[in-house]
Amino acid sequence: MIDTFQEDPLYAVTPPDGRLTEEEAKTHECDAEQGGSPLGPQFAEVHRRFTTPQVYGATQLQQTFGPAAEAAGWQEMNRGGEPAAGTVHFCKRIGDRAAHAGVYAHSGPVGPELELVLSADAVGSTCDSPTPAPSPSIR
Secondary structure, rough: HHHHHOOOOOOOOOOOEEEEEEEEEEEOOHHHHHHHOOOOOOOEEEEEEEEEOOOOOOHHHHHHHHHHHHOOOOOEEOOOOOOOOOEEEEEEEEEEEEEEEEEEEEOOOOOEEEEEEEEOOOOOOOOOOOOOOOOOOOO
């Protein structure tokens, strides 16, 4: 699953004037209640963190990541209400599970940052499942 994420066109997107500062890939075998992922029972997760010249809004994130997401089969998710400023979520089915992608812009310890997180849920999950979209690993 990690290889699939790292080969996905969405994973290759770099924000305008962004500088890659961190990449990480990990798998989880337990749910959050058993000491696994703090995000819940995800199977795999990759993320990329960038420094950016400003904190991007949701519209800028959608314009930057939306075309690659759509081309790769991701669907933008609306989880009710207005999207949070600086956040967009996508979902698609990969094999027998749902995969989620979240793009988060925020002010980090070194200035404006953007984080892309792709994660896979448990077998049998769907994009309509109540599993939340991945959240950034803001430190």
